[in-house]
Amino acid sequence: MSIQSHIEKSINDKIDVAFMTLENESHKHNVPEGSESHFKLVLVSDVFDGKRLVQRHQLIYAVLQTEMTQIHALAMHLYTLKEWHERQAMAPSSPQCHGGE
Numbered sequence: 001m002s003i004q005s006h007i008e009k010s011i012n013d014k015i016d017v018a019f020m021t022l023e024n025e026s027h028k029h030n031v032p033e034g035s036e037s038h039f040k041l042v043l044v045s046d047v048f049d050g051k052r053l054v055q056r057h058q059l060i061y062a063v064l065q066t067e068m069t070q071i072h073a074l075a076m077h078l079y080t081l082k083e084w085h086e087r088q089a090m091a092p093s094s095p096q097c098h099g100g101e
C-alpha cells in the first residue's frame with residue numbers, strides 16, 4: 001500500500017470526514033521520480049469545531065503518527081464545514097518549491 005493510501009485510510013478511520021483531498025506534491029520538489037515525500041492535505045470535518053489551528057494540526061499529527069515518520073512534508077488546510085462553505089470550497093494553492101526544481 002502506498003504512503004498516500006495509508007494517510008487517507010488513517011484519516012478516514014479516525015475522523016468523520018466531510019471532504020478530503022490528499023495531493024502528492026513530491027514531483028514539485030528535488031526528489032527522485034515516484035517519491036511520496038511531500039503532500040498537501042485539504043480536510044473538512046466538524047471535529048475541528050472550536051479548535052485553534054495548532055490544535056487541529058496536533059490532531060492530524062496524532063492520527064498520522066506512523067505515516068509522519070515516512071514523509072518529509074505535509075501541508076495542512078483544515079476546516080470545519082462552515083469555514084469550508086465560507087471559503088467557497090477553495091483551499092490555497094501551494095507555493096513554488098525553492099529547493100531546486
